Amino acid sequence: MLALEMYRSVAKTALGKVAGGRMPLLLTGAAAPLRMVTLDPPKVEHDGWARLKVSLSGICGSDLGMLSGKTSLYFQPLVSLPFVPGHEIVGELLDPCGDLDAGTRVVVDPVLTCAARGLEACEACARGETNRCSRITVGDISAGLQTGFCHDTGGGWSQQLSVHRSQLHAVPDGYSDEQALLVEPVACAVHTARRAAVEPGDRVLVSGAGAVGLLATLALRELTDAGEIVVVAKHAHQRELALEFGATEVVAPSETLRRIRRATSAFMLEPEMMASPYLLGGVDVALDAVGSKESLQTCLHATRAGGRVVLSGMPATADLSAAWFRELEVVGTYASSRGSGDFATALDLVGHDGMCRLAKTVAPYPLHRWREALDHAQSAGRLGTVKVAFDPRRTN
Amino acid sequence: MTRPGFVLEVDDRTPPLLVHEGLGFRLEEFPQGTRVVYPPESLPTVPDVDEAIREALDNPVDSEPLRELMFPGMRLTIAFDDLSLPLPTMKAPDIRGRIIEQVLTIAAEKGVDDVEIIAALALHRRMTDAEMKHIVGERVFRSFAPQGLLYNHDAEDRSNLEHMGMTDKGEDVEINKRAATSDLLVYVNVNLVAMDGGHKSVGIGLASYKSIKHHHNAKTMVHSRSFMDHKHSEMHSSAWRMGRLIGEHVKVFQIETTLDNEVFGKPYDTLLKREWEWSLRDQATVLGLRRGLAVAPQKMRHKMFHDLRSNYGLTGVTAGAVEPVHELTVQRVHQQQRVKVEGQSDVMVMGVPYLGPYNVNSTMNPILAACMGLGYYFNSYLRQPVVREGGVAILYHPLDEGFNTLTHPSYVDFYEEVLADTTDPALIGPKFEEQFATDPWYVHLYRTSNAYHGVHPFYMWYWIAHALDHLGDVIWVGGNPKAAARMGFRSASSLRDALEMASSTVGPSPSITYLRNPPHLLADVR
Ligand SMILES: [Zn+2]
Numbered sequence A: 001m002l003a004l005e006m007y008r009s010v011a012k013t014a015l016g017k018v019a020g021g022r023m024p025l026l027l028t029g030a031a032a033p034l035r036m037v038t039l040d041p042p043k044v045e046h047d048g049w050a051r052l053k054v055s056l057s058g059i060c061g062s063d064l065g066m067l068s069g070k071t072s073l074y075f076q077p078l079v080s081l082p083f084v085p086g087h088e089i090v091g092e093l094l095d096p097c098g099d100l101d102a103g104t105r106v107v108v109d110p111v112l113t114c115a116a117r118g119l120e121a122c123e124a125c126a127r128g129e130t131n132r133c134s135r136i137t138v139g140d141i142s143a144g145l146q147t148g149f150c151h152d153t154g155g156g157w158s159q160q161l162s163v164h165r166s167q168l169h170a171v172p173d174g175y176s177d178e179q180a181l182l183v184e185p186v187a188c189a190v191h192t193a194r195r196a197a198v199e200p201g202d203r204v205l206v207s208g209a210g211a212v213g214l215l216a217t218l219a220l221r222e223l224t225d226a227g228e229i230v231v232v233a234k235h236a237h238q239r240e241l242a243l244e245f246g247a248t249e250v251v252a253p254s255e256t257l258r259r260i261r262r263a264t265s266a267f268m269l270e271p272e273m274m275a276s277p278y279l280l281g282g283v284d285v286a287l288d289a290v291g292s293k294e295s296l297q298t299c300l301h302a303t304r305a306g307g308r309v310v311l312s313g314m315p316a317t318a319d320l321s322a323a324w325f326r327e328l329e330v331v332g333t334y335a336s337s338r339g340s341g342d343f344a345t346a347l348d349l350v351g352h353d354g355m356c357r358l359a360k361t362v363a364p365y366p367l368h369r370w371r372e373a374l375d376h377a378q379s380a381g382r383l384g385t386v387k388v389a390f391d392p393r394r395t396n
Numbered sequence B: 001m002t003r004p005g006f007v008l009e010v011d012d013r014t015p016p017l018l019v020h021e022g023l024g025f026r027l028e029e030f031p032q033g034t035r036v037v038y039p040p041e042s043l044p045t046v047p048d049v050d051e052a053i054r055e056a057l058d059n060p061v062d063s064e065p066l067r068e069l070m071f072p073g074m075r076l077t078i079a080f081d082d083l084s085l086p087l088p089t090m091k092a093p094d095i096r097g098r099i100i101e102q103v104l105t106i107a108a109e110k111g112v113d114d115v116e117i118i119a120a121l122a123l124h125r126r127m128t129d130a131e132m133k134h135i136v137g138e139r140v141f142r143s144f145a146p147q148g149l150l151y152n153h154d155a156e157d158r159s160n161l162e163h164m165g166m167t168d169k170g171e172d173v174e175i176n177k178r179a180a181t182s183d184l185l186v187y188v189n190v191n192l193v194a195m196d197g198g199h200k201s202v203g204i205g206l207a208s209y210k211s212i213k214h215h216h217n218a219k220t221m222v223h224s225r226s227f228m229d230h231k232h233s234e235m236h237s238s239a240w241r242m243g244r245l246i247g248e249h250v251k252v253f254q255i256e257t258t259l260d261n262e263v264f265g266k267p268y269d270t271l272l273k274r275e276w277e278w279s280l281r282d283q284a285t286v287l288g289l290r291r292g293l294a295v296a297p298q299k300m301r302h303k304m305f306h307d308l309r310s311n312y313g314l315t316g317v318t319a320g321a322v323e324p325v326h327e328l329t330v331q332r333v334h335q336q337q338r339v340k341v342e343g344q345s346d347v348m349v350m351g352v353p354y355l356g357p358y359n360v361n362s363t364m365n366p367i368l369a370a371c372m373g374l375g376y377y378f379n380s381y382l383r384q385p386v387v388r389e390g391g392v393a394i395l396y397h398p399l400d401e402g403f404n405t406l407t408h409p410s411y412v413d414f415y416e417e418v419l420a421d422t423t424d425p426a427l428i429g430p431k432f433e434e435q436f437a438t439d440p441w442y443v444h445l446y447r448t449s450n451a452y453h454g455v456h457p458f459y460m461w462y463w464i465a466h467a468l469d470h471l472g473d474v475i476w477v478g479g480n481p482k483a484a485a486r487m488g489f490r491s492a493s494s495l496r497d498a499l500e501m502a503s504s505t506v507g508p509s510p511s512i513t514y515l516r517n518p519p520h521l522l523a524d525v526r
């Protein structure tokens, strides 16, 4: 079968030197750690595993981070090279899988927990907090925090992979493949909204209006009693989507701090030199949906004392002075948890009108045009796309 | 008294005309038949300024001489116009300083020792020490400032405001407590335009937001025609009602001054001459200036212009009771600035220079540029506007000088947030004004830094309400298209393009009037 394979890790330091600001070229140029290969389809010979034929598989910000070497070395022991990326997956079962018949259309919860590894449930898994599983490097399959980072299971950027029953959710009739593709990212957004622990009437800042930010906005609006939700967007089409998904107000990055200051009657202080200004006062909850230093800094600087900063997406390094001085709660949010039914909620949410519209804008590429696809995903915001995906069924 | 020759019709012998545009100017070829209105030449000035001041204080209108209003043990407060006047800043010594010195001399002779001096800046920014010193003079500054007896009025200092009651129209009259509780309040004014002075001095200059908001709103300002004629201005009617109420509580001794038209000192004085009278030397000067400006970086151009001091001469000084004094002042201002203009035209053209009352030593951001053109210049008429109803205003300004966050912090938010929502002055007020006016950060910056009050950009916008109501289109030549669009206007790169754009509103061959500001002129449109 055809697959895209990440075959070597890219040391962040080495890349940083060569790359400068030209990430897209590195991602797709000769030095790219990704290649197109013909592989035997992966098959995990243990109970509960089945083969899945891929219909669509999305490109996520974390994939781009991994490929461009921006990802922290922290994650290196959590993957097994070489692996086929792709963890936003919709496909058709080739084998029966537990109670699911062959031919069933499913979406994949990519987290590979104790259940998939043939282990007794760890404490986290036993509580249903599957995204906090502590056994993700051991058991029946090779290391890998998720499908899409694990050598043995394969991933979505190929024609076929192996999946475990614990990961599968049948797609209701009436949903398009594109809608189904969005279930995984929406499930993450649902989890994010829960982690944000928004109180009724809270003012929320969502920094970023890419897929993560937009879906988080939708989840916050639908699942919490948030008051104002201010979304930071760079591009015009993001502005419209953000409003459709429940933003009260959409602001440009350069305006963010001033707008929050005004809305919350905060005071704004400007340290000397190059340091960024910050507020005394601000929103109750801020959510970094970009993972850049600027975005995280904005979140830390725009949150009132005692407020909460949610890291949704892989964070960048930032000055944590505000977290200390303003007693901020800095909350991580990773994937989604099965115990709280995030996928079930996500399956409901993708029926939302805005989501139907969004699904129609998914940009599919055949596997062999991977350079173009990654390029497109890298500049998706600028180009007006929210989600770029591979469609291995396509030949062009 | 208007002198002939101030209105010129462009023909094939007319040279290109000077048009100001921010930190620069251009020489523009106007279509033949364009009517050009030049400001009148300067009136004769008083031969001895100190003598004229003495004369005014000794022989006031409808009042005993200042000397006789003073007595030992009294509370004397002197208030004066802030740096928004005159424009540009006048060469030292400033006329206000010279007047204050004489008032203080009389007070000393009469044994008055409880004296405070207050800059009547209303909701304008606090002046720096250097700016204050320039106005009152070194000696007064050094004798009063260190003891805290010379200071900027603080319209947000609740403990130092006095509510004097309501007018019969339900307007709060609340002014500076020290001024309100004085035995005598001496006001020292500079009248650059007919709009200033009179009851506007104390009634607005020393008032609080609570009081000012009764006349500084879209509704009042759209009904003020013209601002230069206080009898036809709603804003002035309100200020007059308040002023009369203030007069019942505190004795006000008003000193008003008027200036000639010498706004540009050397080497810029050529800019004041009419183009068809330029000598070869003048032409060379203008060419040299233009070349210099073309290559100078923005910062340097800013410095070149803002360092400029004018050679104003005093055309008169009058003291006494507010209303009769102001009558004489208005007469003199009209004498200096009034130009008779026959009939309205379809298009009016105005160059907006680098300076207005609200950007002294700061930048003229797009909102201030709009206010300068559509607030000040558009409203500089008597009887009826220069341009007919539904006509087009063409203005020159780059609209890109940027927002100075030290002096105009709330302007940035107004521009980004309020104007993005709506540019209609009538809608803006109810929706946003209160929030901006009471924002604690703006209040803090107004009181402790050098920032205009949070509500100030709203006033700028209300001020153009009458023009917006009257005009069919507004086009900025050389204006940043994004900024123009944000404010609801259009931009064009040349006059030809602007007239092309205007043709959909006023037809292909409109009548055009160019008001050649500055200095200030007042079009008396018959
Ligand atoms: Zn992902």
Ligand SMILES: [Zn+2]
Residues within 6 Å of the ligand: A113, A114, A115, A121, A122, A123, A124, A125, A126, A132, A133, A134, A135
């Ligand atoms: Zn586990």
